[in-house]
Amino acid sequence: MGMKTDEKLIVKGKRLDGRKPDEIREIEMKVGVIPNANGSAQVRFGNTIAIAGVYGPRPLFPKHRQESDRAIIQCRYNMAPFSVEERVRPGPSRRAVEISKVTRLALEPALFLKDYPEMVVDVYIEILQADGSTRVTGINAASLALADAGVPMKDLVVALSGGKIDDTIIIDLCGKEDNYSEADIPIAFLPRKKEITLLQMDGQLTPQEIKDILKNILKTGETVYKKQKEVLKKKYEK
């Protein structure tokens, strides 16, 4: 967001990659991609690829970080150095630390952490290829990996991003749109009760526009949820 460009981002109602404003990119999901992890998943939204591994519940050390009545969840979001055109400097940056935290907060309400006192659930998210909306792709992958790991959950977590370019409300931003948009909102929610667990905003929107984007995402999220459901069941239906 923020950068200016002379390029027209929406031409005749079609976006750069030929999508309609309320159309999402092609989605591909895989479960059980890391044999060593308790649960794992890979999710692709267009050119954005995220892979997530879940380890645990397992004992947490150092001991002073343990909670006596519940488990804690540790999240790490990391972009691979080769994930974007210009190399990402390896290691946690300000941005990665922030996204790790919001991912943790987005996943926490979906889990029954009280079932495992004094333990930790580790969630590692790697972005293999970045083309916009990496944090929501990561959350989708983490949600599948948690279900695959057999961690008790209230519901899966579905995440999607929305935004605004050229006064048009769009959904599932790609990298270029992300850079030149007037605003973008990543949202994660629990689909059964439509509880929102992540809502961030970058840019400027009117209250009405936010309502529209929210409505759009909650509706389109159903397709993502259906896909998640399908892929989890398919793992065992061979």
Place this chain on the structure above:
Amino acid sequence: MTETRDIVIPGEILGDLKEKKSGYGTFSEDEKIISKFLGIPKDSSGFLSVVPLSGVYIPRRQDKIIGFIISIEKVGWIVDINSPWSAFLSLSEAVDEFVDFKRTDIRRFYDTGDIIYAQVSDVRGSDVQLSMKTPIARKLRDGVTIKITPSKVPRLIGKEGSMINTIKEKTKTIIRVGQNGVVWISGEKVNKAIRAIKLIEEKSHIIGLTDEITKLLSD
């Protein structure tokens, strides 16, 4: 395509709280019974429950498990039970005779690396106690151990032990299955038995698995 059992995902509604009761692997919200796990739903005597298809072993009292001794304390042993917690086997629960632990080295009874078949005698939060004072408890010598998903242990054993007995007979092996997902095998055709067990773990949700196993074993 082979016929499979129904699979539910976390958050899927299984039934109404007015008609059924909420069993293991489920929770209730707004009068509805909802699954906690990715697993196979079951309905037994009014209780709706879900058997998870994956997950770690959570110890319960009376469980018969296979453990590995990982370290030795002054009056007992620390045992790895393939669970997030490790268990403690105290000297008094392990040995019948009187032992003056100040004078004897308790490595005489169990040493690190030994495999034991024991029972969980008590669970308090993260404190798990084991006992060897049951007729079935013993030290397992030789043989190989493999690990399977703990929730699939009932499937491996089968109805009244039908599945495990078939494997034992056909491969001429001795097999012990711990409820923590550790399986100990010793005997003649160990490799064949391992193949059969791995197949059961992979295809535990398929109907008519017993026939497939019988076929594999008679080849």
